[in-house]
Amino acid sequence: MIYWGALYGGSITSILFNIPGEPWAVAATFDGYPMAKGGQPGKALVLAFLAHGAGAIVGVVVLTFFAPILAEFALRFGPAEVFAVMMLTFSAFVGLGGKSPLKTVTAILFGFILASVGMDIVSGQLRMTYGTFVLMGGFHFIVAVIGLFGLGEIFLTVEEGLKVEGIKVWIGLKDIRDGMKEIIRYPKALIMGTLIGCWMGFKPGGATPASFMAYGFCKQASANAAEFGKGVPAGIIAPEAAAHAAGTSATIPMITLGIPGSPTMAVIMGGLMIFGLQPGPMLFVEHKDFVWGLIASTWVGNVLGFFVVLAFAPIFASILRVRFAIFMPLIIYVCAIGAYAVNNRMMDVYYMLMFGVLGYLFKKLDYPIAPMVLALVLGDMAEQSMRQALIIGHGSPLVFFTLPLALPLMVAAIIIFFWPVIAPWKAKLFAKKA
């Protein structure tokens, strides 16, 4: 449990440090920044936190009730079904990710290939090592995450010449009262945001599109749509609630199916595996106490996090004003410690540097990073389940399309995969009719 406390503490700070850096916070800046500039920074922050809190609570409720049901369902999964769920996960990235589908496919396959380097989990043969000793250990996904996200982000910031402009802020009791009064007046924005968040959270890469979707829907449904973008409260509430609800409900596929929907979840899953807990449906049978402890800790963590955030936001905001030239080398230092500590291997620190440059190139050329990391995480599992399924089916790929549970999953995966092709075609069809 101490570990979970630490993990929560860590995730809270990482959320705070990156407030403008996280992709799902972008939608909140549309109205949050104008409001803060208009002389109400405290109110804007309180609104955002309250919306986060509400989104989190609903997300946790959904987690509490749906996770066991889904886990029970998932216990009936064989290798073919597991592979089908993964296909669904990755085709969601390709079809709904919004980036170039070809580049997404390339990035996913690259991740899978990196995962297959080293010992073959089924036969024990060495693969893709080309006779070298260093490649035998393969690539660990935590190292890749640290390099791709941590260092890659630093290179991007350095390139932009970094000017962090903060607005001075102090949250008083009056701001909190105002915010609470305000948020009650916008129940529609709150509910809409939360529901969209929960729904999108199940799918991989959910939080960012969820916040944008919530913002868009709320703007459409609002009577004064023209006011959006100038600092209306509803424009802060909806995307923030959606982002946090999505973040919470993203835990569900991770603990019930063992398939993380985002790199953050993948890192948390890595943490569980270090402690010898294999996330997946069996976790609900073998470690019942742990699962409920985990769900309880999300309750406690979210409630506590809300107050911590409220109390310390001004302090964190002042950390952001520290000179970047002091901050940046410290980040690289901590990244190096993290990369080394994964396996106690010096090689991983070199890999981290390489992944950093790679992450920068990927970002620049619009190759998505998140699906690549997930492919690296799930590579072994995907390959194993696919090979087992093929063995069960005596080598016929039809095994994925004849089992009653696997068939709908595979069909859904294929439809979503080809969505970029289907959507314009469907639109054309409807346009002709009309």
Add this chain to the structure above:
Amino acid sequence: MRKAEIWVSLAFMLLGVIVIADSIRLGFMWGRTGPASGFFPFYLAVVMVISSVIVFFNAFTLYKKEGAGKPLMPPGALKSILWVVIPSAAMVMLMEFVGLHIAAALFLGFYMRAVGKIGWTTTLLVGIIAPLSLYITFDKLFLIPLPQGLWGGYILRF
């Protein structure tokens, strides 16, 4: 930008071909106990080569038609990025000799002083306090041995 696009897609293709070669060595067909070791990577690599070939042709035709397009980085950015990449690579190399914390202290000092143009007092304070506190937390309290390098153990003796 488009030149970089072309080069990256070529790199993916090359990687794919290398992986295919090793998969063929391992066998990508049905082995004695089901699909052989090379089965999964082989198809991954084949699809990766195909998709990067398409990316390559898209980028190449655009390049032919409209020229190189925007540069990959804004002017001057390469220099400031190299000022981060080269010192951090140097830090990693130094780690082999003097260990992580001493190398990091040198890196911190160098970057703050030479690149950030920060005063000597702050530089020295951060450069000493940060590695020292991290050394005490990780190596002494958490008992996680971080790399000492060849001579680091002789320098840090507490």
